[in-house]
Amino acid sequence: MTAGATILSVIASASAHRTSRATEAESTAPARRRTVFRAFGATAAATTIVAVDLLAHRCLPEGISALLPVLTFTAGIMVSRRLIGREHPEGSAIDNAKSRIDRAAVELESLSIGNRRPMAPDGAMAAEDRNSRNEDGEVLSFHAAAPTNAGVVYASEELGKYHLFTEILSKQMVSVSELSEEAAKNILKNLTQIDSQNSALVSFIQQSGSNEQVAKVVALIESQMKGCQVLLKRFVDKQQADARDGAAQRSRVVAETQGVLNLLENVDGIARQTRMLSFNVSIEAAHAGKFGRGFSVIADEIRKLASEVQELSKGVRERVETLTRTITKDLQQESEQREQAEHDAVADIAETLSALSDNLMTLVAHQRDTLSKVESENESIAHPVMDAMGNIQFQDIVRQQLKQLVCMAEMVSDHMQTVGAALKEPQGDFSATSLSQKLDDLFGSYVMERQCTTHLSAQGHAIATDAVASIELF
Amino acid sequence: MKPVLLVDDSPTMLASISGVLKKAGFTCETAGDGQAAIDKVNRGVSPCLVITDYHMPGMHGVDLISKLRRVASTRFVPMLVLTTDSQQEKRTAARAAGATGWLVKPVDAAALLQVIRQLVPGGAA
Numbered sequence: 170m171t172a173g174a175t176i177l178s179v180i181a182s183a184s185a186h187r188t189s190r191a192t193e194a195e196s197t198a199p200a201r202r203r204t205v206f207r208a209f210g211a212t213a214a215a216t217t218i219v220a221v222d223l224l225a226h227r228c229l230p231e232g233i234s235a236l237l238p239v240l241t242f243t244a245g246i247m248v249s250r251r252l253i254g255r256e257h258p259e260g261s262a263i264d265n266a267k268s269r270i271d272r273a274a275v276e277l278e279s280l281s282i283g284n285r286r287p288m289a290p291d292g293a294m295a296a297e298d299r300n301s302r303n304e305d306g307e308v309l310s311f312h313a314a315a316p317t318n319a320g321v322v323y324a325s326e327e328l329g330k331y332h333l334f335t336e337i338l339s340k341q342m343v344s345v346s347e348l349s350e351e352a353a354k355n356i357l358k359n360l361t362q363i364d365s366q367n368s369a370l371v372s373f374i375q376q377s378g379s380n381e382q383v384a385k386v387v388a389l390i391e392s393q394m395k396g397c398q399v400l401l402k403r404f405v406d407k408q409q410a411d412a413r414d415g416a417a418q419r420s421r422v423v424a425e426t427q428g429v430l431n432l433l434e435n436v437d438g439i440a441r442q443t444r445m446l447s448f449n450v451s452i453e454a455a456h457a458g459k460f461g462r463g464f465s466v467i468a469d470e471i472r473k474l475a476s477e478v479q480e481l482s483k484g485v486r487e488r489v490e491t492l493t494r495t496i497t498k499d500l501q502q503e504s505e506q507r508e509q510a511e512h513d514a515v516a517d518i519a520e521t522l523s524a525l526s527d528n529l530m531t532l533v534a535h536q537r538d539t540l541s542k543v544e545s546e547n548e549s550i551a552h553p554v555m556d557a558m559g560n561i562q563f564q565d566i567v568r569q570q571l572k573q574l575v576c577m578a579e580m581v582s583d584h585m586q587t588v589g590a591a592l593k594e595p596q597g598d599f600s601a602t603s604l605s606q607k608l609d610d611l612f613g614s615y616v617m618e619r620q621c622t623t624h625l626s627a628q629g630h631a632i633a634t635d636a637v638a639s640i641e642l643f
Numbered sequence: 644m645k646p647v648l649l650v651d652d653s654p655t656m657l658a659s660i661s662g663v664l665k666k667a668g669f670t671c672e673t674a675g676d677g678q679a680a681i682d683k684v685n686r687g688v689s690p691c692l693v694i695t696d697y698h699m700p701g702m703h704g705v706d707l708i709s710k711l712r713r714v715a716s717t718r719f720v721p722m723l724v725l726t727t728d729s730q731q732e733k734r735t736a737a738r739a740a741g742a743t744g745w746l747v748k749p750v751d752a753a754a755l756l757q758v759i760r761q762l763v764p765g766g767a768a
Binding site for chain 2: 350353354357360361364551552554555556558559560561562563564565566568569616617618637638639640641642643
């Protein structure tokens with residue numbers, strides 16, 4: 170839509186210029202016609218620059234950027250129709266427009282001649298040209314009768330209304346500028362917020378995972394593990410001491426038991442001697458005959474008691490020997506087994522502590538890797554965020570270009586009003602600066618290289634490639 | 644650390660450039676026009692660098708540089724013009740007025756920081 174409108178505008182401009190050139194070729198063509206068509210042509214050219222500039226920067230909605238060229242072209246067509254006073258349905262729209270503009274030129278010429286002086290049959294000026302001209306032959310003022318022709322009046326009125334569109338266009342551009350500024354501010358605000366949150370997160374991770382913090386935690390855990398190992402060693406030492414005490418106690422019990430066995434030996438000896446004594450008493454009782462019978466009975470009883478003592482001693486010995494064996498073998502074996510079990514348990518605990526220490530170191534190393542990765546990722550996020558912040562400068566550039574375009578539109582509007590007002594006057598003053606001159610002034614007012622290249626490109630000129638340095642340190 | 648004084652009539656530009664500089668570790672003072680910048684300096688703001696726009700209401704950037712060159716605290720401070728204007732005659736005038744450099748918008752953030760670090764060594768990480 171926008172491209173099409175721009176093309177039509179360019180064609181209208183070319184057509185107007187062509188018509189103007191064609192009429193200039195005729196020595197009898199009045200200057201007023203040339204002036205009017207130059208105005209149309211230059212207006213179309215200026216409009217084209219506005220449209221191309223807007224298109225080049227894509228800074229306006231398509232409808233808005235299309236507005237100016239479409240309006241200009243439509244106004245041209247309408248003016249042509251009124252001037253010609255008839256329709257040309259045949260042919261394409263562009264051919265019609267060209268045809269109407271050409272006819273408008275002829276009509277305008279005949280009108281102006283009709284109003285001011287008679288026209289010769291061959292179209293040449295029949296009377297003296299009373300218009301005042303400058304050195305280049307351009308008309309400065311018309312010496313014309315009152316603009317009684319409806320076409321001229323209409324054209325003048327239509328040109329006078331052009332400023333309404335310009336005002337709308339200006340307000341729309343200001344609105345776009347404000348909108349883009351608001352959007353840029355929001356983008357910056359969001360970027361700053363993202364950056365701030367990212368920095369806070371990284372700072373937290375750095376703080377919680379910093380070397381100092383990790384070193385503190387590791388030192389604390391290592392200290393606690395060392396404490397555990399000390400406790401474990403103390404426990405082992407205590408167990409070994411207890412085992413030694415147990416062995417000593419068992420030795421003492423065995424020694425005491427041996428003493429009991431020795432006592433039992435003595436008891437056995439006494440029992441054996443008692444039996445020998447009872448035998449001797451029995452023998453003496455036999456020698457004493459009937460007087461010794463009582464002693465014989467006593468001797469038997471004593472022998473029985475001695476035998477019972479020997480049996481009792483034997484039972485005690487067996488019990489004591491069993492006890493000794495239990496103490497020296499079973500308890501020792503049980504103690505050794507317990508010690509072995511404890512030793513194994515302690516070894517397991519030591520191994521677990523060692524594995525725990527290894528795991529801790531792995532965890533710390535992993536944490537350091539994670540921290541390093543987070544820092545690296547943060548760095549890779551920080552650069553695009555910073556670039557995006559810097560790229561917001563585009564809004565200021567767009568703002569300035571829109572401001573320039575508003576000035577340009579107002580300049581065209583002012584000129585339209587001047588031309589319209591001059592058309593109304595019997596002796597219209599066309600001494601105001603031409604749009605061609607205004608285009609040159611506009612080019613001189615550019616400060617951006619891009620504006621200059623866009624302007625030249627729209628005018629079909631070659632563009633120099635020797636761009637100035639964007640950064641220059643003196 | 645001394646701040647960078649940013650002068651521009653566009654709030655967006657001030658926010659954009661100060662955002663970049665703050666992210667790089669600099670502190671910033673901002674002013675919306677030349678007079679506001681001079682007022683800040685007179686109130687005791689002592690910048691390590693001045694970055695100013697050229698086209699501003701009231702006073703353009705090169706005028707501002709001329710005036711700041713006459714203030715003791717900013718006499719030897721590097722001053723950059725950051726503008727959309729790329730006209731050579733204005734660059735020449737800026738150089739004559741005491742500008743340190745001329746940067747045409749838009750300037751890439753990394754390139755801007757490189758220039759600033761060159762002018763203010765040790766200004767920020």
